[in-house]
Amino acid sequence: MMLDNPATKYRPFVAVDLPDRQWPNRRIETPPQWCSVDLRDGNQALIDPMDQERKQRLFDLLVKIGFKQIEVGFPSASQTDFDFVRTLIEQDKVPDDVAIQVLTQARPHLIDRTFEALKGAKNAIVHVYNATDPVFRRVVFHVSKEECIEIAVEATTQIRRRMEEAPETHWTFQYSPELFTTTEMDFAVEIVEAVAGVYRPTVDKRMIVNLPATVEVATPNNYADQIEWFCRHVANRESLIVSLHPHNDRGTGVAAAELGIMAGGDRVEGTLFGNGERTGNVDIVTLAMNLYTQGVHPGLDFSNITPIMREVEHCNQLPVHPRHPYVGDLVFTAFSGSHQDAIKKGMAERREHPDAVWGVPYLPIDPLDVGRSYEAVIRVNSQSGKGGVSYLLEQEHGIELPRRLSMEFSQVVQEVADRLGREITSQMIYQAFVDEYLAKVSPFALAGHRLSSEPDSPKVHLEATIDEDGERRTIQGEGNGPLAAFIKALAAAGHDVEIIDYHEHSRGQGADAEAIAYVEVRAGNEAVFGVGTDESITSASMKAVMSALNRHLSTRAPAPNVTEDSLAGAK
Ligand SMILES: CC(=O)SCCNC(=O)CCNC(=O)[C@H](O)C(C)(C)COP(=O)(O)OP(=O)(O)OC[C@H]1O[C@@H](n2cnc3c(N)ncnc32)[C@H](O)[C@@H]1OP(=O)(O)O
Numbered sequence: 185m186m187l188d189n190p191a192t193k194y195r196p197f198v199a200v201d202l203p204d205r206q207w208p209n210r211r212i213e214t215p216p217q218w219c220s221v222d223l224r225d226g227n228q229a230l231i232d233p234m235d236q237e238r239k240q241r242l243f244d245l246l247v248k249i250g251f252k253q254i255e256v257g258f259p260s261a262s263q264t265d266f267d268f269v270r271t272l273i274e275q276d277k278v279p280d281d282v283a284i285q286v287l288t289q290a291r292p293h294l295i296d297r298t299f300e301a302l303k304g305a306k307n308a309i310v311h312v313y314n315a316t317d318p319v320f321r322r323v324v325f326h327v328s329k330e331e332c333i334e335i336a337v338e339a340t341t342q343i344r345r346r347m348e349e350a351p352e353t354h355w356t357f358q359y360s361p362e363l364f365t366t367t368e369m370d371f372a373v374e375i376v377e378a379v380a381g382v383y384r385p386t387v388d389k390r391m392i393v394n395l396p397a398t399v400e401v402a403t404p405n406n407y408a409d410q411i412e413w414f415c416r417h418v419a420n421r422e423s424l425i426v427s428l429h430p431h432n433d434r435g436t437g438v439a440a441a442e443l444g445i446m447a448g449g450d451r452v453e454g455t456l457f458g459n460g461e462r463t464g465n466v467d468i469v470t471l472a473m474n475l476y477t478q479g480v481h482p483g484l485d486f487s488n489i490t491p492i493m494r495e496v497e498h499c500n501q502l503p504v505h506p507r508h509p510y511v512g513d514l515v516f517t518a519f520s521g522s523h524q525d526a527i528k529k530g531m532a533e534r535r536e537h538p539d540a541v542w543g544v545p546y547l548p549i550d551p552l553d554v555g556r557s558y559e560a561v562i563r564v565n566s567q568s569g570k571g572g573v574s575y576l577l578e579q580e581h582g583i584e585l586p587r588r589l590s591m592e593f594s595q596v597v598q599e600v601a602d603r604l605g606r607e608i609t610s611q612m613i614y615q616a617f618v619d620e621y622l623a624k625v626s627p628f629a630l631a632g633h634r635l636s637s638e639p640d641s642p643k644v645h646l647e648a649t650i651d652e653d654g655e656r657r658t659i660q661g662e663g664n665g666p667l668a669a670f671i672k673a674l675a676a677a678g679h680d681v682e683i684i685d686y687h688e689h690s691r692g693q694g695a696d697a698e699a700i701a702y703v704e705v706r707a708g709n710e711a712v713f714g715v716g717t718d719e720s721i722t723s724a725s726m727k728a729v730m731s732a733l734n735r736h737l738s739t740r741a742p743a744p745n746v747t748e749d750s751l752a753g754a755k
């Protein structure tokens with residue numbers, strides 16, 4: 185019996201009353217305004233905040249991706265941030281169509297310092313915040329609701345005046361009631377309206393109202409309800425840009441942002457790959473690519489995602505998880521057999537209909553759209569099946585195994601994978617294929633052959649030179665084609681062989697092209713596969729029969745010659 189239940193110290197979130205909510209019926213048809221807060225909220229959560237060099241690299245990357253609003257720091261808080269803002273402005277590093285945003289607390293000396301940092305900026309967003317949540321009012325600030333409003337109003341008054349004193353800058357004002365989601369909704373509206381009453385936004389000069397889920401405390405539908413409730417109740421909604429700033433404490437930051445946009449959010453603040461305080465800010469890459477897969481271009485360029493990820497890893501000194509949506513090193517890779525089979529079939533269909541709507545099983549997005557190749561889509565280990573093995577042989581070695589042969593060969597590969605207990609590369613699979621089908625050249629080997637035919641006769645006559653148990657001999661036969669003649673010749677020499685199935689194709693191109701033949705034969709009471717390659721298709725088919733006979737007669741090795749050493753060499 186559980187005597188003590190620690191969960192009793194928590195209470196469920198109390199939902200806002202919105203029975204006629206509209207957001208569940210909407211879908212996102214246009215992207216929101218994006219604001220990157222990597223250089224501020226992301227940076228303030230790093231073990232070692234970025235230096236100038238890393239900040240500049242990340243800023244340049246954000247511009248290149250297409251962000252038009254970038255929160256570049258908290259210049260009144262640190263000299264590094266102050267200097268960075270000055271460098272951006274003085275060295276003219278901000279494109280004309282990009283606004284730099286800076287954060288400040290609602291305190292007079294910090295606001296003054298913020299404006300010092302922004303002197304000469306072309307386009308700037310001044311972002312001021314104070315906490316409005318009841319616990320913060322009581323525990324952190326010791327203020328009443330009225331005093332809380334007073335802090336915001338005084339700061340806004342000062343900011344408005346400072347903006348008017350510097351008309352050479354195109355200013356935008358942003359206010360955040362910090363911890364919006366745990367603030368009483370009517371109080372959130374009241375304080376925003378008080379701030380707007382001072383700033384006096386219009387439809388032509390809109391003010392950004394940023395509604396943060398500073399700490400994510402409820403399921404994302406609650407955030408959407410709050411956003412819709414706020415948008416319906418706040419005065420002069422049309423003069424406000426409603427901005428969302430979700431964090432990810434419950435792991436649902438992306439969902440909260442998406443539902444928040446459906447509920448009326450115009451703008452999203454977040455970071456690349458979700459860096460940020462605690463579990464992070466909402467991940468803009470995932471949000472943007474989620475939109476993309478719904479047919480809505482996000483207006484951000486993630487068409488070559490890997491270098492973006494590496495640059496962000498360098499700047500943040502934090503790794504991106506290999507399973508991170510759309511970008512992690514493993515997200516376009518299938519190891520498991522049934523997934524590989526479906527992907528292989530989907531890819532084959534796509535080759536036939538390259539302009540069709542995307543529909544490759546298990547791949548929510550075409551890897552090419554984010555600059556990834558198909559090469560790593562299928563990788564093989566002990567969880568894999570014939571689909572993956574055949575896919576790799578086909579894609580990387582030009583070997584198109586017939587279905588039944590691929591079933592047999594996948595068992596060979598499975599044995600190797602189980603034995604090694606790790607991934608096996610396409611080079612190792614190829615080696616296993618060679619060992620199993622092409623390298624077994626005793627007791628039979630083909631030394632040469634000659635074909636002839638009588639004029640007007642459909643029959644061909646074959647004379648083949650073979651090595652059998654180290655002894656060279658000549659055998660002869662006649663048939664409707666070279667392979668049939670060879671089988672007859674073998675029968676005449678006392679070998680009971682019959683062709684069950686046969687496939688061939690050419691492999692490689694130009695001077696390197698060769699033929700590859702696959703046979704399934706009945707030898708004695710056994711059905712056995714063989715494979716042969718040669719410049720000539722006739723020799724390839726005869727070698728395939730020899731390969732089958734050798735496999736029939738040899739004591740089957742339990743697994744081909746793939747070892748830990750060849751694993752190292754093949755990598
Ligand atoms: C949710 C967020 O991400 S908000 C952004 C958080 N980011 C940061 O804090 C990073 C940068 N911050 C800093 O470097 C520092 O906090 C500074 C330089 C801004 C201020 O430093 P200090 O003056 O030493 O204050 P401190 O860091 O202790 O902050 C607490 C004080 O600020 C006050 N305060 C905090 N936020 C606000 C606000 N938004 N508006 C007004 N006052 C505020 C508190 O009441 C407290 O005042 P008190 O000392 O009189 O009790």
Ligand SMILES: CC(C)C(=O)C(=O)O
Pocket residue numbers: 225287313360362363394396397398399429431
């Ligand atoms: C300053 C505000 C917007 C913030 O970062 C938060 O609430 O998370």
